[in-house]
Each structure stands twice: as structure tokens, then as C-alpha cells.
Amino acid sequence: MEKSLELINTRIRDGNARVVTAEEMPAIVDELGDEGALEEVDVVTTGTFGAMCSSGAFFNFGHADPPIRMEQVWLNDVEAYAGIAAVDAYLGATQQSTTQGERYGGGHVLEDLVAGTMVELRAISRGTDCYPRRTITTELLLEDMNQAIMVNPRNAYQRYNAATNSTERTLYTYMGTLLPRCGNVSYSGAGALSPLSNDPQFRVIGSGVPIFLGGAQGMVIGEGTQHSAGSGFGTLMVTGDMKQMRQEFLRAATMTGYGVTLYVGVGVPIPVLDLDLVRSTAVRDEDITTEIIDYGVPSRDRPSLRTVSYAELKSGRIELVGEEVRTSSLSSYRKAREVAQELKTWIEEGRMELALPTRRIDPTRRARPMRETTRAPRVREIMDLDVVSVTEDEEIRTAARKLLKGETNHLPVLDRNGVLVGIVTTYDVSKAVVTDGRLRRVRDIMTRQVIKTYPEEPVDIAARKLEKNNISALPVVDATNRVVGILSAIDLGKLFGGRWQR
Amino acid sequence: MKLLVTFSRRGGRDPGREPIIARVVKETGVLINVEKAYIESMAGEVLIDVPDADAELVRQRMEEMGVAVRVLEDAISRDETECIDCGACISVCPQDVFSFDDEWRIQLQQGRCVLCGKCVRACPHQALSLQQ
Ligand code: SF4
Ligand code: SF4
Numbered sequence: 001m002e003k004s005l006e007l008i009n010t011r012i013r014d015g016n017a018r019v020v021t022a023e024e025m026p027a028i029v030d031e032l033g034d035e036g037a038l039e040e041v042d043v044v045t046t047g048t049f050g051a052m053c054s055s056g057a058f059f060n061f062g063h064a065d066p067p068i069r070m071e072q073v074w075l076n077d078v079e080a081y082a083g084i085a086a087v088d089a090y091l092g093a094t095q096q097s098t099t100q101g102e103r104y105g106g107g108h109v110l111e112d113l114v115a116g117t118m119v120e121l122r123a124i125s126r127g128t129d130c131y132p133r134r135t136i137t138t139e140l141l142l143e144d145m146n147q148a149i150m151v152n153p154r155n156a157y158q159r160y161n162a163a164t165n166s167t168e169r170t171l172y173t174y175m176g177t178l179l180p181r182c183g184n185v186s187y188s189g190a191g192a193l194s195p196l197s198n199d200p201q202f203r204v205i206g207s208g209v210p211i212f213l214g215g216a217q218g219m220v221i222g223e224g225t226q227h228s229a230g231s232g233f234g235t236l237m238v239t240g241d242m243k244q245m246r247q248e249f250l251r252a253a254t255m256t257g258y259g260v261t262l263y264v265g266v267g268v269p270i271p272v273l274d275l276d277l278v279r280s281t282a283v284r285d286e287d288i289t290t291e292i293i294d295y296g297v298p299s300r301d302r303p304s305l306r307t308v309s310y311a312e313l314k315s316g317r318i319e320l321v322g323e324e325v326r327t328s329s330l331s332s333y334r335k336a337r338e339v340a341q342e343l344k345t346w347i348e349e350g351r352m353e354l355a356l357p358t359r360r361i362d363p364t365r366r367a368r369p370m371r372e373t374t375r376a377p378r379v380r381e382i383m384d385l386d387v388v389s390v391t392e393d394e395e396i397r398t399a400a401r402k403l404l405k406g407e408t409n410h411l412p413v414l415d416r417n418g419v420l421v422g423i424v425t426t427y428d429v430s431k432a433v434v435t436d437g438r439l440r441r442v443r444d445i446m447t448r449q450v451i452k453t454y455p456e457e458p459v460d461i462a463a464r465k466l467e468k469n470n471i472s473a474l475p476v477v478d479a480t481n482r483v484v485g486i487l488s489a490i491d492l493g494k495l496f497g498g499r500w501q502r
Numbered sequence: 503m504k505l506l507v508t509f510s511r512r513g514g515r516d517p518g519r520e521p522i523i524a525r526v527v528k529e530t531g532v533l534i535n536v537e538k539a540y541i542e543s544m545a546g547e548v549l550i551d552v553p554d555a556d557a558e559l560v561r562q563r564m565e566e567m568g569v570a571v572r573v574l575e576d577a578i579s580r581d582e583t584e585c586i587d588c589g590a591c592i593s594v595c596p597q598d599v600f601s602f603d604d605e606w607r608i609q610l611q612q613g614r615c616v617l618c619g620k621c622v623r624a625c626p627h628q629a630l631s632l633q634q
Pocket of ligand 2: 608
């Protein structure tokens, strides 16, 4: 048996379509079987409410008198892209304020507008014969604009990697606060309630399909950027009229130490046309898995520590490397339910009819990494090969002499076999002299927890180590922990034009 | 119940060098649990946990010894209009203050909070703040 979309839409118009949320579907299928569920259910609604960084809106502000062709535009000091002439601009959610940094950004401007708050528009131009004006400052409400069209290039991720951190320090990431030594796991996504989990083959989710977006009726444009459904990470590009949206489904956020983002409520109704759609909408959290990725590894190909299901993640605790670890969600399951529930009400009340895709989204496509024509510089290329070091048995005085003679103020400390065991700085030596004259050997004053780098490590990562630890040099060691060079802030300065010098 | 004990070394007196907590424990027999201590050159702050019934007695004795004592209720506050019930705060809190109820709403067990501030920084919606 199959069901046509016309039949479903007729039932919606007549007010007798059977609509359920994706959360309710598995139990219905258990009870009635696939055939029975196909007969019973017309539409399954889905929902998700989480951080969707790749969001934003096009505005048309209307023409001023005398007219201006805006070249640079700011809304509440957050820059919008104005290369689309003359009084149009696109404001991205993650753009930060020039005056308030990460505390306020594009996401906040979008939320403020939807909440009915006045926003300051500032623009500059060089002035032309047809657009003589050079500057403008005005205050606008959402209703004052001709259009405010939300266009989110990458929303509604099918699923998302969960995150943990194996390093010794807390990381502040777009996956939230990650405690040291895998102290927690954070994840995102509504699991079985997520739109794309209910149609992973993109049979009915595609261009032109009506959706819930930020509280308004929106539409799927097509595949989202970074769409990689072939590896289980499909995305959608979506649009909707911001003037119809509501603040409860559009909430700005700041991931401290990372930046601004926007939480968006997205829901897609799925017409239950055949048995395959019955099965795909009966998906459970147990069936949807993701990887727990170690964000402590600063490279693109971060290792996965284990595979985990959304059911496990949602339980609040999982096992990771032999320990029980607590999980945190970044997206809101309560709000995801609200989205699916409201969408359900719209359809039950005949306020939204369904449509099939006018163009299908490729369910096999995979996103590729960037082609890089130049390789990011490595430590090997700029490190100083001329390393002055001391051994741990030597006297502090010897270390002092070496420090005085050399141009460095960092001495790697080696054991008898030439292996790195510590580091002493000019400061350590002076402090030893001033505070405790009885200390004799380098080993008594050296720092044993040495922060180091490797010849093949990208320079940006070494630079971040210097910055985060507030130090000015890193010993460079090989695989056997022997010192092969030293990297100082001055070496970095050569590369970055002095930016790293302290 | 949590008590926040603060003292200052300005003006010559220095209660910070006195074994105040030990003395109060000895005198009153109340078991005091020190949860956090933060001592600077000119001032200090110690967070202690005491049985509810004995809080008043402990507070009185400590104040007599020259330190300020404040009862901490609702140590951490959550702005309900900002909170979206994500749960990012749950796993960063060392004291298990946050949890979900059956409806996936966040709920707090205030009494456990030791004012470490981790959740304040972790909340993506800036909904949490520490009582000053
Ligand atoms: S301040 Fe610390 S102990 Fe208190 S609720 Fe926040 S994270 Fe938990
Ligand atoms: S992290 Fe903030 S927004 Fe999320 S549940 Fe906790 S208090 Fe609410």
C-alpha cells in the first residue's frame, strides 16, 4: 500500500489528518506493525533546537534621501556583508561586535530584532554620482525594514560528533566547556526527533518543502553547506521570513572563549507515503550513533575515542576509557519537543500543507577536506638548532653562567642520557638565589612539567601553547624525548612579523 | 547549610592567623566541612558546610571571633527567561547541582553548590550568576 500526498493534503484541509511527533512514532509502529502504521499515520513531525552557527539574514533597509550605496554596514556595531548593493546586507550569526567582542554578535542582533528591540544601523560609502551620500546612522525596528529574510546556509545537522578533551587543561570550544582528562562529554542534536534522522535517504526532505523555522513557516532551499549525507552528516539550507519569527525559537548565545552563535528551532514534517517512510520515522535514539571525538588533538582528523548512541548520551552518563563520565547536551531537547509539537498543531489545524521536493538532495554526497596549495609552516622550519642546555646534576651557578652568556633565558635540562627532564629559566635561577641559598643543583629548581613541541608540529599550534601557558620558549624534542631545537617567541616573530614577541 | 566566612586583615587585626574553625569545632562539637578556601594577602574567604540545626550557633561564635559570616541560600541563580534547558551546565558542575526532570527541564539542588563558578562560564545563554 502507498498513500499519495494529495490524499494527505486533503485530510489536512478537512481537519482529519493523523499527525504524530517522531517521538510517538516508534510505539505506534510497535503496536500496529508497519502496514497498520502506514494506514493510521499521515504525517510525522520532527524538531531540533540547537546552536546553528551557519545562520543569518538578508535585509533590505529601503533607500535614504539623499540615497547611499552602502559599502560597509553595521547593526549595533556588528558588521554585515554589504557587497550586494545598495541598501541590502547579510548579517551572519557568528559575526562579533566591534565594541563588545564575544558578548554580543550577529545572533544577538537577530534575536533583538525578532524581540521587537530597536537596532542601530550605521553605514558608510565613498559616494557616487547616483548615490552621493557617504554616511548614514539610523534606528530601525524589524517592521521598518522592507525585508528580513533569514537564509541559513547550514542547519539541522543529521547528527553531530560528541566532544571530550584528553588534555590537562579545560578547553572552551564550540562544543562548550570540555573539562580536562576526559572529565565530561558534550553532544548536540535531538536524536530520533531530529529532522534528517527521520529521512536519511532524503526521499521527502528537499527543495521547496515547507518547514518550521524559528517559529515561522519556512522552506528548505536545498542541501546545506558541508552536506555530507554519505557519511551520515547531512545538512539543510533553509529560509524563512524573520518578521513571522518568535524569540522563543531564535536565541543568541555565547560559547565563552569561542564566540557568538544562534540557537534556532527547526522542524520538518514528513508525509508518511509508504512503508520505507514508516520505518525511517520509527527510528529510536538507540539506532542513531555518533563518535566521541577528542578535541584535545588540535588537528582536522581528531581521533574518535568510541562510538556512542544518542540513547546513551541522553542517559546523562556514559563509560569512557574505563571511567563513568557525565554528558551534557548543548541543544535543548525540551525545545526540540516544542518545535515538533507546534508543527503538529499547525498541520492538525490545517495551517500548513505538505509538498514534495521540487529537487532532491543527494543522499550519497560526501564533503571533502580543503585542498591546500601551501602547507602550514612546521616548527622544524623556524626552530633554533643551536640549543644551550644543562644537565640536572650541574650547579645552579653553571646554569646562571650559561644564561648570562647565551641569548636565551630558557635552559632545557637533560639527564645523563641526554633526555629532556626539565627546564630552568632566568627567573628560576634568580629566585633560587634570593629565596633559598642552600639549593645547589639544577634539579632542585627546575620545572619538571615541561611544555614542549615537535619538529613536525604546525607553528600555529606551538604558538598557541606559548600563548596559553604564558611562556616564551618551547624545547623541540624528537620521538625519544631528546632535544633537537628550541622555539622561542622571537623565532615566531620572524614568521608573524613580530606578533608573538613578548 | 553553607556559610561563607570572610575576614579582612586591614586595621591591624588578623583573624586569618587564628585557628578559628578548629576552635569553633572544639568548643561547639559541630562538625564543619571546609569546601573552599581562598586566602589573599589582605583578605580571605572560606566556604563551610554545617548541619542546618547548628548553623546559627556556628555563625554566632565565629562572629564573636571577628570574622563575618553569611548564610548562603540560592548561591547560584538561574535567569529563567534566558535558560533554554540545554543542560550544558550539568556535566561541568563538580557538585551535581544540575539535573533534568522528566520533562527535560533543568532543576537545581542549590544546597550542594560550592560557588566554583564553572557553570557560569559554561552556560551558552549567560543564564547563570553567582550570588555576590
Ligand atoms: S558554581 Fe560550581 S558548584 Fe555551584 S552550581 Fe556552578 S558549577 Fe556547580
Ligand atoms: S547551561 Fe544555561 S541555558 Fe543551559 S540548562 Fe544550564 S542554565 Fe539553562
